[in-house]
Amino acid sequence: MSKVTYIEQDGKSHTIDIQNGLTVMEGAIQNNIPGIDADCGGSMACATCHVYVKEEWFNKIPKKEDGEEDMLDMAFEPNKFSRLSCQITVTDDLDGLIVQLPSKQA
């Protein structure tokens, strides 16, 4: 189990325990965190699980595959800390991870 914190646009924060091996997207969906749609179910095909990773965590996460950067072109207001949460797998190293949610997904 690792703790992941999701912060909504208005600052409201949700910290949940996620089993290692699940993705940050799956953790959000299973715990009804608002603001993550994940329309394609995690196949890196839709960019509706877009999050901004807190700066201090960004470089600790395994790097993006090419396909993820391409999908982020489709995301709503991406920035340099943008990731698709379906591509971030929770591990002990990411215990305490903080991600911010965009104002909307599409």
Next chain:
Amino acid sequence: MIKTDALIIGAGPTGLFTAHQLKLIGLDCEIVDNLDKIGGQCIELYPDKPIYDIPAIPECTGEELTNNLINQLKPFDIKFHLSERVEEVKKIDENWEVKTNKGTIFLTPNIIIAGGVGSFEPRKFAPKECEKYEDKSIFYSIKDKTIFSGKTVSIFGGGDSALDWAVELSSKSKVNLVHRRDEFRGAKSTLDKVYELEKAGKINLFTKYQLKTVKGDGNLKSIDIQHDNKDLKTLDTDFVLGFFGLIMQLGPIANWGLNIDKKTITVDTEKFETNQKGIYAVGDICSYPGKLKLILSGFHEGALAARACFKLARPNEKYRFEFTTSSKTIKNRLGVKGD
């Protein structure tokens, strides 16, 4: 008004195989899809990506799977209504009346929703004020390219649509191409052409920029774009085109009185029927305990829903289960000779 035994909403793999199952048991059906082509997510989201978990097919792309399913439907005459979206549903006696956004009306005892994650709609620009100019100066697809002749057009996006249109329109318009990063995902040959046209002064390229705001007084006058480093630039422009691909939205189906949980429709696992009699949901859009969002599950769900349709479409007949290997009737429907 079109009368049919079953109306399928969605022409993705599940919808296509469900049509096959309906025709096999002697029911007719028509298919509506909001996309302009057959194939659903397979063709829109991952035509070139290999799929490895279709039974008996070790590997195939989304496009190959779609083509195979279309081939499998060849013996049958099935009418497709593409680029149409279902809007309203009304119960009329024992039937459902379904209206599309183009005014087509269907009357059917059975509606099978095979809508994936919903209908595909273009992704739009973030700034709210863009709505005011939509379909006047801001477009997400091009119907008539002649309107851009002699005008300034600012194109946003990094994929094939953005690059293709930048090249195409640069011959008769002043073109700005704006993208949020340095790399483009479009075809290399097109990209080379874009760079060539940039050198020749035909295309102005702005990378690491995104749209900040649009300005005008009824007519679009200019746009502000913002660099990653926060620098703002104003571009005079007559038209803005956004090519950010498509997003899936449940759309009007959400208002049909169906039990919906997390954007999926709750069904039983005998008929894949919703809480409304004669309305079924199959494929990614349905949910039940243990649901797997796999194409193979959609095939199974469609086969069962098709059998359930028989009862309402032929109330006075008894459905009899038959194998394709041995049934003369089925072979006749398939147009193959029995032995």
